[in-house]
Amino acid sequence: MTDKIFxxxxxxxxxxxxxxxxxxxxxxxxxxxxxxxxxxxxxVRAFQQLRGVVADGIVxxxxxxxxxxxGWKLNDRVLYMRHPPFRGDDILALQARLNALGFDAxxxxxxxxxxxxxxxxxxxxxYGVAEDGIVGIKTYAALSGLRIDRPVTAAGLREExxxxxxxxxxxxxxxxxxxxxxxxxxxxxxxxxxxADVCWDIAGRLAGHLVESGAKVRFTRTEADGPEEPExxxxxxxxxxxxxxxxxxxxxxxPTAEGASTYxxxxxxxxxxxxxxxxxxxVDLGLKDGRTHxxxxxxxxxxxxxxxxxxxAHITNxxxxxxxxxxxxxxxVAHALGRAIASYxxxxxxxxxx
Ligand SMILES: [Zn+2]
Numbered sequence: 406m407t408d409k410i411f412x413x414x415x416x417x418x419x420x421x422x423x424x425x426x427x428x429x430x431x432x433x434x435x436x437x438x439x440x441x442x443x444x445x446x447x448x449v450r451a452f453q454q455l456r457g458v459v460a461d462g463i464v465x466x467x468x469x470x471x472x473x474x475x476g477w478k479l480n481d482r483v484l485y486m487r488h489p490p491f492r493g494d495d496i497l498a499l500q501a502r503l504n505a506l507g508f509d510a511x512x513x514x515x516x517x518x519x520x521x522x523x524x525x526x527x528x529x530x531x532y533g534v535a536e537d538g539i540v541g542i543k544t545y546a547a548l549s550g551l552r553i554d555r556p557v558t559a560a561g562l563r564e565e566x567x568x569x570x571x572x573x574x575x576x577x578x579x580x581x582x583x584x585x586x587x588x589x590x591x592x593x594x595x596x597x598x599x600x601a602d603v604c605w606d607i608a609g610r611l612a613g614h615l616v617e618s619g620a621k622v623r624f625t626r627t628e629a630d631g632p633e634e635p636e637x638x639x640x641x642x643x644x645x646x647x648x649x650x651x652x653x654x655x656x657x658x659x660p661t662a663e664g665a666s667t668y669x670x671x672x673x674x675x676x677x678x679x680x681x682x683x684x685x686x687x688v689d690l691g692l693k694d695g696r697t698h699x700x701x702x703x704x705x706x707x708x709x710x711x712x713x714x715x716x717x718a719h720i721t722n723x724x725x726x727x728x729x730x731x732x733x734x735x736x737x738v739a740h741a742l743g744r745a746i747a748s749y750x751x752x753x754x755x756x757x758x759x
Contacts, residue, residue, distance in 0.1 A: 411441055411465075412462070413445070413446045414441060417439060426475075429476065430475060432448040456471045458471055458701060471701065477496075480545050492515055493515055500514075503525070509524055510524035512670075528544070561672075561675070564710075564711055567647065568711075572751065574620045574750045577750065578646050579622050579646070580648065580649045581611055585604065586627075587629060594723075594725075598720060601631070604652040610739030635703045642710075646710050648710055651715070652714075655716040657719055662721065663724065664695045664718065666715075667680040667698075668698050668699070668705060669698075670700065670712060671700070676711045676712055682749045683715050687745075702714055715742065
């Protein structure tokens with residue numbers, strides 16, 4: 406199932422499964438069971454918008470994973486830390502609960518990892534449940550009886566504190582992620598400009614600017630290699646990156662679509678702040694403002710540090726493509742990104758309004 410792609414016109418039991426999952430989320434679908442018709446496509450798009458996935462109405466691996474994860478509700482299953490970790494909206498709810506109660510479950514990403522395990526055990530200790538790290542009947546019962554006010558989460562405070570302690574980009578470890586690569590060229594422009602090549606070029610220039618400001622820079626890939634998104638996130642985590650910047654280009658079936666957009670993971674406050682800095686620096690270059698958006702791309706969701714994915718322009722737009730082909734423009738983009746990252750670190754540590 407996971408490597409297949411389902412789109413309008415398909416008919417199979419798997420399509421019926423997709424429809425059942427969408428309906429259980431409250432989506433209304435008129436198509437006959439098992440037939441991926443216009444109604445199913447519309448429901449898929451609505452679901453994708455809700456989850457911050459590119460709303461193309463097609464069920465590929467990313468959308469399928471989100472569909473499965475969204476089906477889990479707190480109390481549906483026994484949870485504990487394992488490999489590969491449990492993932493789902495029940496874990497998101499568990500993390501939100503633990504964070505709200507003052508146990509630091511880390512970033513609310515719906516993945517049961519080390520931080521969440523530690524918070525579960527701390528909760529069990531404090532509430533007199535056997536400290537086994539297993540969220541079963543007893544732990545659920547202890548959790549469900551508690552009144553919760555929602556303060557700022559510990560993970561958010563920690564990100565904020567680290568940034569304000571730094572006071573500048575100097576000495577921080579920035580992970581730069583050039584999109585695609587290897588066998589995956591990414592999107593192509595009408596004049597055959599290749600997304601992977603442009604990303605690689607801008608990434609190198611950005612790294613130069615960051616190093617000039619005293620930051621340490623690591624890449625998630627080599628020029629010849631194109632790892633999957635979770636692998637890139639894993640690499641950033643394992644080297645202890647403090648900031649993650651993924652570079653891509655936007656593409657659209659409508660060639661008039663143009664301009665820059667920046668994405669961040671929905672529960673990362675610092676990611677949102679960084680995205681605003683980057684987006685406004687790009688708009689200052691004269692690029693059309695495609696705004697910042699909450700998203701659940703794996704590189705944003707599975708990284709443990711403030712992370713953004715930036716698409717400075719549309720490779721499918723002939724004018725944007727022409728600009729991207731110009732080394733001076735790529736240099737200007739890299740320079741703007743470098744400045745934006747520096748200004749993110751320099752911003753006074755007051756809380757943004759979101
Ligand atoms: Zn891309």
